[in-house]
Amino acid sequence: MKLSKSFGKTVREAPADADMxxxxxxxxxxxxxxxxxxxxxxxxxxxxxxxxxxxxMSDEMDKINGQELWMPNLHPAPxxxxxGRWDSVDVLFKLKTGSREYxxxxxxxxxxVDLALREISSYRDMPQMIYHxxxxxxxxxxxxxxxxxxxxxxxxxxxxxDVNEAALDEYYPEMVQAYFNIFERCGVTVTAVxxxxxxxxxxxxxxxxxxxxxxxxSFIACDNCDYAANVEAASFVREGEKPSQLNELVxxxxxxxxxxxQVAAFIGVETSQTxxxxxxWWTMPGKEENGRFVFGLTRGDLxxxxxxxxxxxxxxxxxxxTEEEIIAISATPGYASPIGLNVAKxxxxxxxxxxADPSIEAGGNFVVGANDHEYHFxxxxxxxxxxxxxxxxxxxxxxxxxxxxxxxxxxxxRAIEAGHCFKLGTxxxxxxxxxxxxxxxxxxxxxxxxxxxxxxxxxxxxxEEHHDKNGIIWPAEVAPYDIHLLHIGKDEEVLxxxxxxxxxxxKAGFDVLYDDRNARPGFKFKDxxxxxxxxxxxxxxxxxxxxxxxxxxxxxxxxxxxxxxxLIQFLIxxx
RNA sequence: CGGGGCAUGGCGCAGUUUGGCAGCGCGCUUCGCUGGGGGCGAAGAGGCCGUGGGUUCAAAUCCCGCUGCCCCGACCA
Numbered sequence: 001m002k003l004s005k006s007f008g009k010t011v012r013e014a015p016a017d018a019d020m021x022x023x024x025x026x027x028x029x030x031x032x033x034x035x036x037x038x039x040x041x042x043x044x045x046x047x048x049x050x051x052x053x054x055x056x057m058s059d060e061m062d063k064i065n066g067q068e069l070w071m072p073n074l075h076p077a078p079x080x081x082x083x084g085r086w087d088s089v090d091v092l093f094k095l096k097t098g099s100r101e102y103x104x105x106x107x108x109x110x111x112x113v114d115l116a117l118r119e120i121s122s123y124r125d126m127p128q129m130i131y132h133x134x135x136x137x138x139x140x141x142x143x144x145x146x147x148x149x150x151x152x153x154x155x156x157x158x159x160x161x162d163v164n165e166a167a168l169d170e171y172y173p174e175m176v177q178a179y180f181n182i183f184e185r186c187g188v189t190v191t192a193v194x195x196x197x198x199x200x201x202x203x204x205x206x207x208x209x210x211x212x213x214x215x216x217x218s219f220i221a222c223d224n225c226d227y228a229a230n231v232e233a234a235s236f237v238r239e240g241e242k243p244s245q246l247n248e249l250v251x252x253x254x255x256x257x258x259x260x261x262q263v264a265a266f267i268g269v270e271t272s273q274t275x276x277x278x279x280x281w282w283t284m285p286g287k288e289e290n291g292r293f294v295f296g297l298t299r300g301d302l303x304x305x306x307x308x309x310x311x312x313x314x315x316x317x318x319x320x321x322t323e324e325e326i327i328a329i330s331a332t333p334g335y336a337s338p339i340g341l342n343v344a345k346x347x348x349x350x351x352x353x354x355x356a357d358p359s360i361e362a363g364g365n366f367v368v369g370a371n372d373h374e375y376h377f378x379x380x381x382x383x384x385x386x387x388x389x390x391x392x393x394x395x396x397x398x399x400x401x402x403x404x405x406x407x408x409x410x411x412x413x414r415a416i417e418a419g420h421c422f423k424l425g426t427x428x429x430x431x432x433x434x435x436x437x438x439x440x441x442x443x444x445x446x447x448x449x450x451x452x453x454x455x456x457x458x459x460x461x462x463x464e465e466h467h468d469k470n471g472i473i474w475p476a477e478v479a480p481y482d483i484h485l486l487h488i489g490k491d492e493e494v495l496x497x498x499x500x501x502x503x504x505x506x507k508a509g510f511d512v513l514y515d516d517r518n519a520r521p522g523f524k525f526k527d528x529x530x531x532x533x534x535x536x537x538x539x540x541x542x543x544x545x546x547x548x549x550x551x552x553x554x555x556x557x558x559x560x561x562x563x564x565x566x567l568i569q570f571l572i573x574x575x
Numbered sequence: 576c577g578g579g580g581c582a583u584g585g586c587g588c589a590g591u592u593u594g595g596c597a598g599c600g601c602g603c604u605u606c607g608c609u610g611g612g613g614g615c616g617a618a619g620a621g622g623c624c625g626u627g628g629g630u631u632c633a634a635a636u637c638c639c640g641c642u643g644c645c646c647c648g649a650c651c652a
Contacts, residue, residue, distance in 0.1 A: 012601060012613065013587045017580095017645040027586095037644065091651070107652055141576065141650065149651090157652095216651085306649095420652075452652075470612095489610055522612035529612090540611065550611095 001044075001481065002502075003515040003527075008033070008043050010527050020214055022463035023146025025472050029530045031480075038143025038151035040456070045531065048480035049462075050154060053455050054133050056185045056477065057156045060178045066129045066158055071111045073135050077101035079110040083431045091138040104137035109428050109450055112159040116446050117434040123163045125436065126446070127171060131158035133455065145214065147460035148416060154456050160449040163438065165203075168423055168447045175451050179208055179419055182453065187475030188461050190418055193219045196232035196307050205422040208453075209415035210461050217417045220397045224408025232307035235393055236410060237402035238299070240272065240362035247365045247379030249339075254376045258334035260300045263376055267367050274300030274367040275360055275380065277336045279321035282313055282353075293321060293329050295338065295352050297388065298395045299359035300366075305396040312355055312392035335375060337368035338386040346389065356388040357395040418461055419453040472532030473555050476575075483571070484533040486515035486524045488540040497564060498539040501549070505537075508568045529554070535571065 014024035015034075026032045031046035042050055058068055077094075080086040080103050086094075093104035105111075112130065120126060136155045143151050158175065162168040176192065183190045188210060195207035207230055209219050220234035221227065229235070257263035264271045278296040294313065296304045306318055326333045329352045330341055344351035360366070360382050368380040382388065399412045426445040429435070435443040459478075466473045474480070483505055487498035502514045513533060515524050521540075528536050538550040538559075548561040551570065562570050 009602085010613095011586055015645090016587065019646070034644090085652095089652075109652090136652090138652080142646095142648095144646080417651095422652085450652085520610060520612085520614060522610095522614075525612045527613080538611080542611080 001513050003513060004517045006030075006044060010530055018146060020145045020148065020460070020464065021467060022148075022460040025463055025467055025530070026146065026460070029472055029532065032147065036151075038140055038149065040147065040150065042456075045480045046459070049459055049474070049478055050455055052478040052480070053186060053458060054156075057133065057182055057453070057455075060182050060185075061129070061131045061156075061158055064129065064174045064178050065127075066131045068132060069130050070132050070134065071105075071108050071115075073105040073137070075103045075105055075110060077103060079103075079114055083110055083113070083428055085110070091140060093137045093139050105134070106136060106138050107155075107450075107452070108132070108157055109159070109424070109448070112161075112450075113428040113432050113434050113446075113448065116161055116429065116448075117432055120161060120434070120436050120446060122436055123438050123444075126161050126163050127167060128161040129158060129171070129175075130161075131156060131451075136454075144216070145460070147456040148214075149216065150454075150456060153454055156453045156455060158451040160451075162447040162449075163436070163444070165425065165447055168425070168449055172421070172423060172449060175421055175449070176206060179421065179451070179453070183208065183418065183458075185477050186458060186462055187466055187478070188418065188458065189465065191219070191221065191228055191415075193221075193228040193230050194233050195230040195420065196311065203423045203425050205420060207417055208419035208421075209413075210418050210465070211413050212416045212461075212464060213414050215414045215416035217415045218412055219415055220410045220412055222403040222406060222408045222410050225403060225406040227403050227405040227408075227410070229397075231397055231412065232305060234397035234410070235404045236395075236397045237404055238357075238359040238362035238395075239402050240299075240359070242361060242381075243364040246381050246384060249377050249379045249385055251370050251372075251375055251377055253374060254335075255374045257374070257376065263367060264300065267376070267378065269367060270301070272299055272301040272363060273365070275337060276300045276302070276304075277331075277338075277369060278304050279326050279331070279336070280306075280309070280318040281321045281325060282316055282318050284316040293325055293352055294318070295329075295331070295336075295341075295354040296357075296394060297338065297354060297360060298357040299363060302357065302359050302395040303398075304357070304394050308392075308396075309355060309394045312390070312394055313353075330371065332369065332371045332373055335369040335373060336371055337377070337380065338388060339368065339377060339380065340371050341386075343387040344389045345387075349389075351389075354388040354390075355394060356382070356391050357393065358391055359395055416457070416461055416464075418458055419451075421451045422449060424448040424450055467532070470526070471530035474532045474534060476534045479532070479534050481511040481513040481533050483510050483512045483535045483537055484515065484528045484531065485512055485537045486528060486539070488521045488524070488538060490518070491541045491544075494539050494541055494544055497544060497549070501537065501539065501564070501567065504568060505571070508572065510571065537567065 008030045010030050011028050014028045018024045030043050033041045035041050092106050095102045133156045137152050190208040192206050195205045219230045257266045260271050276298050280294040281291050282294045283291040323333050338354050342351040343354050364381045366380045367376050367378050370377050401410050403410050429446040434446050438444045487494050505512045536552045547563050550559050551562050552559040
């Protein structure tokens with residue numbers, strides 16, 4: 001490609017509101033252009049990188065017996081209604097035309113399970129793994145970070161179909177390894193962590209995360225062992241002992257102490273010597289009218305993780321309870337505890353659902369609300385002084401907590417989610433009765449797995465990890481071109497040499513970007529650094545007088561003079 | 576969806592406080608000089624000041640509504 005003919009051009013300044021480095025550099029270097037919030041055009045350079053990543057993914061998927069196909073992006077509504085996700089997936093783009101309704105492809109489980117229903121009839125038809133690379137559309141409430149969170153994006157999604165859970169369990173690690181291979185070939189350092197499977201449903205999932213302070217995800221990793229998990233799935237040891245002697249329950253006046261920090265300071269104890277109550281209104285999907293009050297209880301120094309709480313409840317939606325709802329269960333906002341409330345004995349019982357974190361037993365003689373305005377109790381102990389409905393791990397893991405696997409401490413990291421693997425099990429196949437006949441002629445549900453990586457996000461992550469103050473530094477396998485060729489000055493011999501190198505390098509199998517513009521050298525060098533191809537070859541009068549051209553790797557400081565005749569062999573040797 | 580910010584030529588910005596000719600840098604066109612890290616000079620093109628209403632002799636500037644974009648949070652397959 002001759003730079004003088006390429007579509008679009010590099011710009012000196014990125015839009016001021018581009019916050020992430022990848023966003024700034026990709027715009028400046030003419031890889032992407034914004035078309036709307038969370039909607040981008042891939043310019044020719046950017047699209048070449050997408051195709052390079054695409055090739056890596058196809059290669060790794062094919063190696064584990066994947067078959068690439070191409071599924072549609074317009075999904076008839078009945079397919080999504082059949083799995084129940086037409087109503088439960090709130091980022092789904094829906095279209096209506098006449099009497100027909102469609103969803104834009106937010107993901108492709110519905111299409112796959114529909115295909116499986118038609119194509120898989122016997123255990124002999126499995127195992128299968130199919131995948132494709134195509135557009136996804138999600139009505140994100142807030143697109144952000146350039147290519148990090150988009151409304152329209154490109155995803156590689158793969159789906160495995162197996163006869164039973166054991167077969168899925170056996171295949172799953174191959175996919176995880178393929179994921180590590182993909183990320184490694186793209187030059188990205190990932191950590192695999194156990195994660196919550198969220199709306200996807202299923203039995204297990206792993207997230208591939210890249211540590212990044214501007215990431216929107218966070219995960220927990222042990223400083224000492226290999227324990228790692230998304231905060232929504234991370235556990236930790238509740239440190240603290242029950243006191244040997246239980247104090248008496250005493251009601252004390254605590255004026256203006258509505259927060260844990262205030263009451264702890266007023267009484268003169270650590271926040272870990274208190275209990276924290278958080279109130280939610282919980283609704284199961286499709287049963288909005290049958291909402292229930294949920295009382296979440298943890299030790300005062302810990303926070304409730306809503307996803308963990310939701311999982312403890314078996315799903316559904318949570319929102320903060322209103323003051324009226326709190327008063328309606330006879331609790332006092334700011335001074336609440338389960339003491340004196342009609343606590344449900346179990347989920348069937350009508351009382352108040354109290355979900356408590358085990359941390360309320362790691363300690364004792366707590367300060368808790370007295371359900372009376374401006375009063376707290378001291379010396380509160382479970383189960384002596386109050387009942388709960390159930391105990392569950394609902395507290396958020398934080399930096400400094402004790403690792404659940406070893407003696408180490410855990411640290412919370414901000415991260416970008418680069419990929420996700422789910423063991424879906426029979427969540428989708430049962431919804432549409434996608435079954436097959438086993439060896440005994442009995443119908444069995446298909447066991448599915450689904451595995452996704454966002455290509456645009458991955459491209460952005462590559463830039464986040466591979467750049468310097470001058471521009472992008474593309475890893476060789478994903479670079480849009482191999483060589484940035486440029487000439488300096490107007491000297492006839494220089495021009496002729498550059499033009500013939502342009503042809504010869506391409507004949508030797510290299511992808512070459514030739515800066516043939518009549519521009520000053522500094523200008524060309526700045527552009528070369530910005531675009532960030534692995535090799536820069538400079539033809540100038542000075543070097544050529546000695547029969548040399550200058551070769552520089554983008555990520556190295558030193559330049560080498562190579563005789564023109566040996567350039568191709570040099571580049572092949574150093575590929 | 577809650578909070579905050581921004582909207583002036585392709586990009587980056589000034590001008591808005593205190594209403595009175597729409598400006599600067601980069602980029603673009605033409606010409607000349609220059610030629611190893613975004614060079615210099617000269618002459619040009621390009622803007623309904625996001626949008627709808629209002630106040631006023633007069634609105635980029637003041638008032639009200641709307642839209643778009645960015646950031647934080649919530650949510651997230």
